[in-house]
Amino acid sequence: MNPVEWLWHFFDRQDFEAVFPLLHEDFILEWPQSRERIRGRENFIALNKNYPGIWRETITSMVSDADSIAAILEITDGKETVTCVGFYRLKEGKIWRAVEYWPQPYQAPPGREQWVEPLS
Amino acid sequence: MNPVEWLWHFFDRQDFEAVFPLLHEDFILEWPQSRERIRGRENFIALNKNYPGIWRETITSMVSDADSIAAILEITDGKETVTCVGFYRLKEGKIWRAVEYWPQPYQAPPGREQWVEPLS
Numbered sequence: 001m002n003p004v005e006w007l008w009h010f011f012d013r014q015d016f017e018a019v020f021p022l023l024h025e026d027f028i029l030e031w032p033q034s035r036e037r038i039r040g041r042e043n044f045i046a047l048n049k050n051y052p053g054i055w056r057e058t059i060t061s062m063v064s065d066a067d068s069i070a071a072i073l074e075i076t077d078g079k080e081t082v083t084c085v086g087f088y089r090l091k092e093g094k095i096w097r098a099v100e101y102w103p104q105p106y107q108a109p110p111g112r113e114q115w116v117e118p119l120s
Numbered sequence: 121m122n123p124v125e126w127l128w129h130f131f132d133r134q135d136f137e138a139v140f141p142l143l144h145e146d147f148i149l150e151w152p153q154s155r156e157r158i159r160g161r162e163n164f165i166a167l168n169k170n171y172p173g174i175w176r177e178t179i180t181s182m183v184s185d186a187d188s189i190a191a192i193l194e195i196t197d198g199k200e201t202v203t204c205v206g207f208y209r210l211k212e213g214k215i216w217r218a219v220e221y222w223p224q225p226y227q228a229p230p231g232r233e234q235w236v237e238p239l240s
């Protein structure tokens with residue numbers, strides 16, 4: 001498994017501390033939608049450890065090249081399911097830069113029904 | 121350039137018909153957030169050709185392996201800028217399956233300020 005698979009493997013098991021060695025010492029995560037940046041692996045792990053609820057994570061798609069990994073995740077606490085789409089860059093074999101998007105459902109706009117079918 | 125780069129290159133120039141040979145004859149695109157599926161390259165091109173406005177597209181991040189490409193795009197009509205995150209699978213050198221997310225801004229929830237800094 002690559003470092004991103006290990007990251008979500010450990011988060012899925014609520015084993016937040018195990019993620020520490022996967023992260024580069026200059027780790028930075030950005031959440032562009034909420035205009036938030038998490039600087040440093042200590043902050044990232046503390047935030048996740050203190051996030052309310054028990055969340056299970058499953059990678060549903062992944063693309064990777066020599067130093068980058070992109071993944072789609074389904075994340076659920078058993079009641080709510082959310083999607084995360086993350087782009088991760090590695091440095092020295094560790095996760096160095098991360099950008100994560102959390103797309104929310106929205107209503108399909110009218111006017112394009114003739115080219116579209118509902119996703120069941 | 122790979123087929124996804126060419127796709128957005130032509131869309132950026134409003135040259136929608138040029139995209140046709142890049143798409144597999146069994147092309148399917150899914151927009152999970154709005155529960156929409158576009159089946160077939162004809163529908164995909166017609167929808168884009170008829171979409172209101174002149175939109176310019178720039179790929180800002182990309183990861184690719186042998187048969188998959190993931191990309192982040194900034195898309196603007198000069199007034200509004202939106203982000204698209206797409207995962208594309210190739211078959212016979214053409215774009216065969218696509219899943220696109222359109223993440224919207226949201227308010228950062230309270231309670232995590234101690235681990236987070238604002239993204240300027």
